Amino acid sequence: MTLSASSPVGIFDSGIGGLTVVKAIQALLPSERIIYFGDTARVPYGSKSQVTIRKYAQDDTGILMKYQPKLIIVACNTVSALALDVVKRAGHGIPVLGVLEAGAELAVENSRNNQVGVIGTRATVLSNAYPLAMNALNPEVEVFSAACPLFVPLAEEGFIDHPAAEMIAREYLLPLLDHGIDTLVLGCTHYPILRKMIAEIAGQEVRIIDSAEAVALKSKEMLAGNGMLNGSQCHVFPHLLVSDLPQKFKSLCELFLGKDIPDVELIEV
Amino acid sequence: MTLSASSPVGIFDSGIGGLTVVKAIQALLPSERIIYFGDTARVPYGSKSQVTIRKYAQDDTGILMKYQPKLIIVACNTVSALALDVVKRAGHGIPVLGVLEAGAELAVENSRNNQVGVIGTRATVLSNAYPLAMNALNPEVEVFSAACPLFVPLAEEGFIDHPAAEMIAREYLLPLLDHGIDTLVLGCTHYPILRKMIAEIAGQEVRIIDSAEAVALKSKEMLAGNGMLNGSQCHVFPHLLVSDLPQKFKSLCELFLGKDIPDVELIEV
Numbered sequence: 001m002t003l004s005a006s007s008p009v010g011i012f013d014s015g016i017g018g019l020t021v022v023k024a025i026q027a028l029l030p031s032e033r034i035i036y037f038g039d040t041a042r043v044p045y046g047s048k049s050q051v052t053i054r055k056y057a058q059d060d061t062g063i064l065m066k067y068q069p070k071l072i073i074v075a076c077n078t079v080s081a082l083a084l085d086v087v088k089r090a091g092h093g094i095p096v097l098g099v100l101e102a103g104a105e106l107a108v109e110n111s112r113n114n115q116v117g118v119i120g121t122r123a124t125v126l127s128n129a130y131p132l133a134m135n136a137l138n139p140e141v142e143v144f145s146a147a148c149p150l151f152v153p154l155a156e157e158g159f160i161d162h163p164a165a166e167m168i169a170r171e172y173l174l175p176l177l178d179h180g181i182d183t184l185v186l187g188c189t190h191y192p193i194l195r196k197m198i199a200e201i202a203g204q205e206v207r208i209i210d211s212a213e214a215v216a217l218k219s220k221e222m223l224a225g226n227g228m229l230n231g232s233q234c235h236v237f238p239h240l241l242v243s244d245l246p247q248k249f250k251s252l253c254e255l256f257l258g259k260d261i262p263d264v265e266l267i268e269v
Numbered sequence: 270m271t272l273s274a275s276s277p278v279g280i281f282d283s284g285i286g287g288l289t290v291v292k293a294i295q296a297l298l299p300s301e302r303i304i305y306f307g308d309t310a311r312v313p314y315g316s317k318s319q320v321t322i323r324k325y326a327q328d329d330t331g332i333l334m335k336y337q338p339k340l341i342i343v344a345c346n347t348v349s350a351l352a353l354d355v356v357k358r359a360g361h362g363i364p365v366l367g368v369l370e371a372g373a374e375l376a377v378e379n380s381r382n383n384q385v386g387v388i389g390t391r392a393t394v395l396s397n398a399y400p401l402a403m404n405a406l407n408p409e410v411e412v413f414s415a416a417c418p419l420f421v422p423l424a425e426e427g428f429i430d431h432p433a434a435e436m437i438a439r440e441y442l443l444p445l446l447d448h449g450i451d452t453l454v455l456g457c458t459h460y461p462i463l464r465k466m467i468a469e470i471a472g473q474e475v476r477i478i479d480s481a482e483a484v485a486l487k488s489k490e491m492l493a494g495n496g497m498l499n500g501s502q503c504h505v506f507p508h509l510l511v512s513d514l515p516q517k518f519k520s521l522c523e524l525f526l527g528k529d530i531p532d533v534e535l536i537e538v
Contacts, residue, residue, distance in 0.1 A: 042310070
């Protein structure tokens with residue numbers, strides 16, 4: 001397999017939450033070809049076991065490998081937390097970036113008081129992967145985590161500024177804020193959809209770290225370092241693959257990408 | 270394959286929501302052996318496409334068939350709505366009962382003003398299966414449906430009497446109540462967990478129909494009619510099979526069955 005600067009950037013996620021990463025990559029690296037796989041037939045991963053998540057991560061990487069990507073971005077926090085080694089092994093030497101590491105790094109760089117909050121799915125929080133990643137970079141950082149399992153359904157149902165969603169968000173976030181955090185990591189790719197509400201509850205003192213933006217920055221850095229940035233200036237639509245096409249796919253796609261949906265191909269897992 | 274009165278009753282669901290059916294069968298038919306399969310690795314079905322749901326229904330039936338059941342109960346409203354024919358074909362002549370038909374029948378029998386409400390997942394509501402089933406029994410019945418996609422996550426997260434859940438429930442239910450319904454079908458096996466809250470919002474004038482209880486009644490009727498009721502009075506724990514064991518399985522099991530968890534076996538799909 002010969003990789004070149006014109007090879008695509010491969011991105012996968014358990015569903016379509018990773019489209020927030022697609023959007024961030026498009027914004028920062030508009031010339032890159034993107035191939036995205038969303039495992040919509042088996043979504044969500046966040047409430048499943050580690051064994052199952054690792055099996056799915058292997059399948060997902062295999063699907064992207066057929067497109068010979070120059071970089072694989074794991075847009076799923078759950079897979080980043082529990083199965084990044086599986087992806088690296090299945091990627092046969094292709095660079096792999098996980099949203100989790102990117103978000104953890106940016107949070108550590110930005111916190112002034114070393115009190116960092118992380119919100120994510122139950123599986124991500126139970127994995128303890130964000131605290132481990134941040135403490136590997138700076139042992140002084142204290143990390144406070146909260147699982148927010150209702151945020152994904154609330155985001156997908158468009159309860160973005162609904163008073164019931166705000167009530168639930170306050171319950172999830174107040175214990176973290178009580179610890180005096182100055183940085184809050186959105187450790188799930190769906191959460192940027194609720195960013196405005198989360199930021200309002202967190203207040204201006206708290207810097208919000210979006211793992212999708214963080215991994216886009218990290219991707220640019222890595223591709224530039226390898227001489228693999230795509231030089232040609234053609235803007236190309238991302239190529240979207242999904243394992244199922246649910247009724248709500250179209251409306252969700254718009255919620256994430258904020259515009260018309262590019263080509264979508266249905267594949268079997 | 271020789272079936273006898275001592276053969277088990279097979280029940281399957283997309284996840285563990287169907288344990289409400291297990292509970293209802295245990296209450297009504299305490300001598301029956303129950304074999305239950307919950308497809309926890311691929312849950313939820315309600316937001317997926319018909320093609321995918323039909324494929325999963327075929328797999329699920331195949332798993333139960335290994336245990337030579339005398340009756341297959343489809344505890345999943347989504348499968349009952351979109352793939353009951355698949356189950357019947359894969360069941361090779363074994364009687365098949367779906368929660369949907371049972372709930373529809375009981376609702377039609379009970380309504381005095383022929384104004385019936387149905388709540389369920391988006392897939393169940395979009396399938397139009399409840400109105401079709403009720404109108405086949407009585408063309409005069411007017412059916413008003415509402416998808417309540419946040420009810421499953423709210424139930425699973427234990428937001429059973431939370432003010433945010435109540436706010437969301439009111440939004441879902443008020444349009445149905447405005448139509449003057451006197452009967453409301455809980456068209457999703459998770460919803461009985463929220464029954465108290467739903468009943469309070471609906472008011473005393475509205476009779477709540479729980480499809481799980483309805484299918485248990487129907488099962489008793491059918492087994493008695495076939496001479497297949499189990500005569501021996503031994504009480505046996507249900508045998509539970511799941512395709513994944515998520516972290517929250519234990520607590521969810523208690524939420525549904527309200528007591529200690531019986532044997533649970535992990536199988537691959």
